Amino acid sequence: MVKQVRAARTRRALVVAAAETFAREGYALATLPAISRRAGVSAGALHFHFASKDDLAVEVESAAADAVAELAERCRPAAAGARQLLVDAACGLLLATVTDPVVRAGFKLGGDPSRRNGARMLHWWRAWVHGLVVQAQAEGELARDVPPDVATAVIVAATVGFEALGAADRDWLAPERLAQLWTFVLPRPAAGGNEEAAGGTGGTGGEADGT
Amino acid sequence: MVKQVRAARTRRALVVAAAETFAREGYALATLPAISRRAGVSAGALHFHFASKDDLAVEVESAAADAVAELAERCRPAAAGARQLLVDAACGLLLATVTDPVVRAGFKLGGDPSRRNGARMLHWWRAWVHGLVVQAQAEGELARDVPPDVATAVIVAATVGFEALGAADRDWLAPERLAQLWTFVLPRPAAGGNEEAAGGTGGTGGEADGT
Numbered sequence: 001m002v003k004q005v006r007a008a009r010t011r012r013a014l015v016v017a018a019a020e021t022f023a024r025e026g027y028a029l030a031t032l033p034a035i036s037r038r039a040g041v042s043a044g045a046l047h048f049h050f051a052s053k054d055d056l057a058v059e060v061e062s063a064a065a066d067a068v069a070e071l072a073e074r075c076r077p078a079a080a081g082a083r084q085l086l087v088d089a090a091c092g093l094l095l096a097t098v099t100d101p102v103v104r105a106g107f108k109l110g111g112d113p114s115r116r117n118g119a120r121m122l123h124w125w126r127a128w129v130h131g132l133v134v135q136a137q138a139e140g141e142l143a144r145d146v147p148p149d150v151a152t153a154v155i156v157a158a159t160v161g162f163e164a165l166g167a168a169d170r171d172w173l174a175p176e177r178l179a180q181l182w183t184f185v186l187p188r189p190a191a192g193g194n195e196e197a198a199g200g201t202g203g204t205g206g207e208a209d210g211t
Numbered sequence: 212m213v214k215q216v217r218a219a220r221t222r223r224a225l226v227v228a229a230a231e232t233f234a235r236e237g238y239a240l241a242t243l244p245a246i247s248r249r250a251g252v253s254a255g256a257l258h259f260h261f262a263s264k265d266d267l268a269v270e271v272e273s274a275a276a277d278a279v280a281e282l283a284e285r286c287r288p289a290a291a292g293a294r295q296l297l298v299d300a301a302c303g304l305l306l307a308t309v310t311d312p313v314v315r316a317g318f319k320l321g322g323d324p325s326r327r328n329g330a331r332m333l334h335w336w337r338a339w340v341h342g343l344v345v346q347a348q349a350e351g352e353l354a355r356d357v358p359p360d361v362a363t364a365v366i367v368a369a370t371v372g373f374e375a376l377g378a379a380d381r382d383w384l385a386p387e388r389l390a391q392l393w394t395f396v397l398p399r400p401a402a403g404g405n406e407e408a409a410g411g412t413g414g415t416g417g418e419a420d421g422t
Contacts, residue, residue: 029239111375119379150391153383157372157392162364164322164371168330172364180361181368187398 011049013039015063018056019105027057028114057109057118064106064121071096071103072128082135083142087182090159093125094173097163107163126156136186143187154185222260224250226274229267230316238268239325268320268329275317275332282307282314283339293346294353298393300343301370304336305384308374318374337367347397354398365396 017039021030032053036046050056072089079085096103106121130152136142142151158181166173228250232241243264247257261267283300290296307314317332341363347353353362369392377384 026237026239028237111379122376146395147391150388150395153373153388154369154392154396157369157376157383158365159372160375161368161370161372164375165333165368168322172368177361177364180358181365184357184361184365185396 007049010039010041010045013041014046014049014056015059016101019060019063019101022057022060022112023101023104023108026114027053027109027112027118032056057115060102060105061109061115061118061120063102064109065124067096067100067102068093068106068121068125069128072125081139081141082132083139083186083188086129086132086136086155086186087179089128090155090182091175091178093159094162094166094178095175097166098170098173104163104167107160111160111164122156122160125159126152129155140189143189146187151186155182158185218260221250221252221256224252225257225260225267226270227312230271230274230312233268233271233323234312234315234319237325238264238320238323238329243267268326271313271316272320272326272329272331274313275320276335278307278311278313279304279317279332279336280339283336292350292352293343294350294397294399297340297343297347297366297397298390300339301366301393302386302389304370305373305377305389306386308377309381309384315374315378318371322371322375333367333371336370337363340366351400354400357398362397366393369396 014035018030018035021035021038025034030053032046033043035056036043039046050059071092072085075085075088075092079088093103097107098104103121109115109118110120110122112118130148133142133148133151133155137144137146137148162172162178162181225246229241229246232246232249236245241264243257244254246267247254250257261270282303283296286296286299286303290299304314308318309315314332320326320329321331321333323329341359344353344359344362344366348355348357348359373383373389373392
């Protein structure tokens with residue numbers, strides 16, 4: 001039993017160390033010795049858990065998708081509706097790129113030309129965003145003159161872009177700025193418009209208190 | 212004279228070959244032999260023009276910034292105003308990432324952790340976008356409730372994100388889709404022209420209360 005706990009802990013340390021290494025160097029330059037050294041385990045222990053670098057990357061990609069799914073769903077109880085949930089989850093995801101190497105690696109591997117099927121996290125994110133865009137429109141909280149595919153594409157692209165820019169310059173990820181951004185990218189229906197006559201406090205108001 | 216022309220041609224071939232190699236492999240994995248082979252010149256010719264891989268990357272980064280500046284300015288005569296110019300240039304830039312390896316390399320090196328000052332092209336793009344956002348607001352073509360910094364950040368991040376996603380899946384860069392996107396990211400002022408009387412179809416509008 002104790003042995004199993006220790007094995008699970010070692011495996012997790014290897015996944016985190018691999019994520020840190022992939023996020024920093026990219027997949028191609030990352031080496032197994034660098035990863036086992038960073039995890040503080042022997043090369044033998046690494047090989048006991050993972051047969052290859054590809055194996056490790058697949059586990060990191062899958063852990064990243066799980067982390068983002070969990071992060072997004074954790075925002076659900078506090079959010080007033082689908083639009084608010086989208087804003088909260090998008091902000092949370094970008095802030096997680098600073099604190100969580102697994103999420104950072106998910107972005108990095110998703111755009112890495114040497115990983116053909118590395119975009120598991122981004123695929124999950126895109127599908128989730130699309131579902132919430134449709135729901136926010138049905139709830140009258142998001143302008144309906146925006147085709148859901150277009151809104152989804154802009155949200156996903158902006159997420160990817162902010163992560164990339166934030167990796168080089170942390171200023172891009174200032175929390176109060178992020179809240180403003182998503183407000184801008186997710187326009188409410190026109191006040192008094194023919195949609196759902198949403199109250200329309202408009203502008204950058206609503207999300208500011210989330211920070 | 213003929214010699215100078217030939218030297219300029221060789222230099223250009225090396226820059227293009229380096230751009231293709233950096234865009235595909237990233238800076239760290241690119242090798243000088245691979246670049247000279249791709250350019251169809253000898254290792255000696257490469258070293259005659261460029262002392263190091265860093266030298267080559269600096270020239271590619273500078274060529275990318277020039278290419279984007281030229282591309283953006285080429286859109287100017289045909290554009291009806293600053294907002295239209297922004298949309299045209301943003302679409303043109305993303306389409307250029309498909310056809311022009313130098314532009315593609317500009318994005319790649321701009322986000323490459325092994326290039327500290329590689330973002331020359333993105334810095335130019337950001338400053339140019341900011342100037343046009345301010346101008347579009349002054350011309351009454353862009354909603355004024357959007358802070359120029361926020362609009363600029365979203366436009367730059369979306370450009371970076373679409374390039375990254377488009378590199379993995381060309382569908383992200385379908386031209387008719389791109390045009391829709393920028394229209395969405397750059398909301399016009401509320402119908403009725405002046406923003407004090409926001410009756411509004413306007414996106415995030417509503418802070419100005421005419422009713």
